[in-house]
Amino acid sequence: EVQLVESGGGLVQPGGSLRLSCAASGFTFGNFWMGWVRQAPGKGLEWVANINQDESAKHYVDSVKGRFTISRDNAKNSLYLQINNLRDEDTAVYSCATDSYHHLEHWGQGTLVTVSS
Amino acid sequence: QAGPTQPRSVSGSPGQSVTISCTGTSSDVGGYNYVSWYQQHPGKAPKVMIYDVSKRPSGVPDRFSGSKSGNTASLTISGLQAEDEADYYCYSYAGSCYVFGSGTKVTVL
DSSP states (O other): OOEEEEEOOEEEOTTOOEEEEEEEESSOGGGSEEEEEEEOTTSOEEEEEEEOTTSSOEEEOGGGTTTEEEEEEGGGTEEEEEEOSOOGGGOEEEEEEEEOSSSEEEEOOOEEEEEOO | OOOOBOOSEEEEOTTOOEEEEEEOOTTTGGGOSOEEEEEEOTTSOOEEEEBTTTBOOTTSOTTEEEEEETTEEEEEEOSOOGGGOEEEEEEEEOSSSEEEOOOEEEEEO
16 A cells, blocks of 8 residues: 655744655655645645656746755655745645656645744 | 636536536646646545546546546536535646646535
């Protein structure tokens, strides 16, 4: 069974940083593109970033470019999202997902990031 | 980049059919056959219902179908059931990035 478990969320002040993690199991992690999606409270889904199998390709939504960095460790079956210079509008549940040929097949439950002073 | 537009809500009685539209541009929906649809129940993770415009993953009922014409993709739910009440989002490749639609709440009357 495919499992994706996010961690690392929390309450952070504007301008602060967090590192989100996604632990994967039940599939060959290194064979898949992976992505991050976020959902602000009561709002819709927003694609954030994705990364290919060997980290040679990374893409980001314009609003996070230069502040967020996606990475992975295939030996640890883990995906990461380093988020810096956090803004109020970054408050959301961040979920990781398998990026299977342009659709998101398996999803985690997400980790909540709250940006507030 | 702004995402495709969906109706805020649609509703139908059990057994009826409802169709959700997803109107984008030639840079996303209209430019690629990589439109997928996600169902999200409150407090739950999204679930893919349709991918590549019209393909249905294993385990998804054949009541769910997808199509596309020009810059607009559509999800049709036939034989509406109570458990279909949820939020639905389209998702499209947009050339090295992706965009979600604005989301549609489906209500079963």
